Amino acid sequence: MNNLIPLIMGMAAVTYLPRLVPLFLLTDKKIPKRLDRFLQCIPAASLGALVIPGMFSVTPEVPAAAILGIGFTIVYGLFKGGILLPVLGAVAVTYTVLLHWG
């Protein structure tokens, strides 16, 4: 393989700049109400697209394993809340299913 350092530096630059520029240009700036309403929808909109459909194919051989794992997160999260236990539980459930039926 050739020297990859120039490639890595180029990738780093085009990844970093879009992450950096908005923070510098927009933080503490007054933004129009409509634009703000748009921006306030970004977290939920991006979260939905990040999770669906990806989460249905984490365990492609046994799709049920990941689905049951996430199912645990939903049930536990809705009733008890929190982050750590819903996530660790999802891993444990998925692993158990894979061990027994994988």
Place this chain on the structure above:
Amino acid sequence: MNREVRDALKAGLPLFIGYAPAAAAFGILCKACGVSLLESFLFSAVVFAGASQFIALNLLVTGMGFGGIIVTTLLVNFRHFLMSTYLSTRIRNIARRYFFPIAFGITDEVFSVLSFKKGVLTKTFIFILQLSAYSAWVGGTLAGYILGGFLPGDLTKSMGVALYALLVAILLPEIKHSSRALVLALSSGLLNTILIHLDFLPRGWTIIACILIIATAGMLLSDDTKGEAL
């Protein structure tokens, strides 16, 4: 330990668990592709963007030139521009010099945790969260490269569920109060599924399209109802 630190560690651990095996897979793949240890390390240490690193390796193997790979990386990672734009509305009272490290660590998952965190975002919380993610990503890459597949395959796959579970877990408290976030997230996921299926957008742009379309719809709908219902 103060509450801020504890909360950050609690959110950081799932990130660590989710990133480490993905990074190990990247390290293993690097070695298989003949990338040196130093270069593998640098990929993760200075690019720090999961999916695009895998895509870059893929393209390298197919013989694509550096320019093409860099443009692809820009396209794949451009969604962070939107995420960072949102975060700029949440950051208060943090000195601008800290924006440099904060911006570097805005990954999908870090962004998601930050954006759904209630109250003020302190730099302590942000840095602990980002360090959890970064240490797992860089450490995992090295471990994968040096040790190979050191965890059972089933366990590695199961740990991959952690990132999705994390995102679901941070959305849940939100949807207990209002259906707004749930409606936005589900319609965005549905749209993403359709767009991936139609397969006409470059990689990474289905998510950008979903954010733009769904957030615009959210903005228009909240206009009609004075910002209450949605």
